[in-house]
Structure formats: C-alpha cells, structure tokens
Amino acid sequence: MARTAGSHSDITGPRIQEAALKLFARHGFAAVSMRQIAGEVGLQAGALYNYTPDKQSLLFDLMRDHLNDLLAARAAQPMPDDPMARLEGFARFHIRFHTDRPDEVFIAYMELRNLTPENFEAVTGLRGKYEDELEDILRQGVDAGVFAVPDTKIATLAVIAMLNGVNTWYRPGGRLSLEAVETIYWDMVRKAVTA
Numbered sequence: 332m333a334r335t336a337g338s339h340s341d342i343t344g345p346r347i348q349e350a351a352l353k354l355f356a357r358h359g360f361a362a363v364s365m366r367q368i369a370g371e372v373g374l375q376a377g378a379l380y381n382y383t384p385d386k387q388s389l390l391f392d393l394m395r396d397h398l399n400d401l402l403a404a405r406a407a408q409p410m411p412d413d414p415m416a417r418l419e420g421f422a423r424f425h426i427r428f429h430t431d432r433p434d435e436v437f438i439a440y441m442e443l444r445n446l447t448p449e450n451f452e453a454v455t456g457l458r459g460k461y462e463d464e465l466e467d468i469l470r471q472g473v474d475a476g477v478f479a480v481p482d483t484k485i486a487t488l489a490v491i492a493m494l495n496g497v498n499t500w501y502r503p504g505g506r507l508s509l510e511a512v513e514t515i516y517w518d519m520v521r522k523a524v525t526a
Contacts, residue, residue: 351389356434360445391450397435398457414472425494433498479526
C-alpha cells in the first residue's frame with residue numbers, strides 16, 4: 332500500500348501517536364476510532380494502517396514508550412547510598428517527570444484494562460521495574476532502621492499513588508511553584524514512611 336503523497340513516516344508516525352495520545356486521554360481508548368485519529372492528523376482512515384497495524388498497537392506503543400522514557404530518565408539520575416536521600420530523589424524525580432506528561436500518566440494507569448493479555452504483561456513488567464526501585468529504597472531504609480513501614484510493597488504503591496495525584500491538580504503559574512509542591516510532597520512522603 333502506498334503512502335499518502337507528501338507524508339513522511341518520520342513525521343506522520345509521531346503525529347499519529349500524538350493524536351492518539353490526546354484523543355485517548357480526552358475520550359478514553361474505547362470511545363476513539365481509527366477514523367477520529369486519522370482525521371486529527373489529516374489522513375484518510377485507511378492510510379493509518381501504513382503506520383500502525385491497529386488501535387491496540389497504538390495504545391501499547393504509547394504506554395511502552397512512556398515507560399521506557401521513564402526508566403531511561405530515572406537511570407540517568409544520581410543514586411546516593413543513603414536511603415533517605417534516595418527516597419527524596421525518587422519523589423522529586425517522579426513529580427517532575429510526570430507533571431510534564433499528564434496524558435501519558437493518565438493513559439498508563441487508566442487504560443491498562445484495554446490492553447491484550449500479552450501487552451498488559453509487557454506494560455506491567457516495565458511498570459514493575461520502576462516500582463521495584465522504590466520498593467528497594469524502602470526496604471533498604473527499613474533494614475537500616477530509617478523507615479518504619481509494615482509492608483514495603485503496599486508503601487510503594489501508596490507513595491506512587493500520592494505522587495501521581497499532583498498531575499490531577501497542579502498547573503504552572505498557580506499559587507505554588509513546582510519546586511514548592513515537590514518539597515511539600517517530599518515532606519509528606521518522608522513522614523509517611525518514618526516512625
């Protein structure tokens with residue numbers, strides 16, 4: 332099948348992903364059609380299949396790419412030995428990284444139910460790598476007597492849920508700067524895991 336005249340895969344492919352991201356975040360995966368995605372990009376619906384096999388693949392690619400970007404960005408951060416400093420770094424990083432990507436975060440958590448079993452397993456595996464880092468920090472802190480949490484897995488999920496909450500209300504130019512929000516959230520995280 333020939334590509335639409337004037338289209339370029341290195342330009343059109345990312346535009347399709349951006350359109351799908353916006354539409355999935357706004358309306359939900361199930362409510363969005365390939366025709367809507369094509370219309371957003373200015374293509375005929377059939378032309379989308381030159382770039383992606385189906386809507387499921389688009390959803391999976393968006394989630395996978397987001398999580399790979401997250402893991403790569405986190406790996407580039409300094410990792411101090413002290414569990415308290417590592418936890419602070421994790422909390423501040425999480426807020427900063429995700430605040431710039433509210434649609435990706437929304438889709439990564441709210442659209443898991445729409446993945447095929449194979450794609451679900453791949454996405455949750457990537458997400459698990461990120462969660463494992465936080466759990467390792469908490470476990471290290473418990474072992475060192477710095478943190479007091481009865482179950483590190485539950486604490487991990489609770490901390491991530493708290494940090495994800497920033498995306499639901501924070502807006503640049505509001506009453507607090509992002510740095511001030513990070514500091515307040517870091518203080519709440521610290522108090523949540525210490526005796």
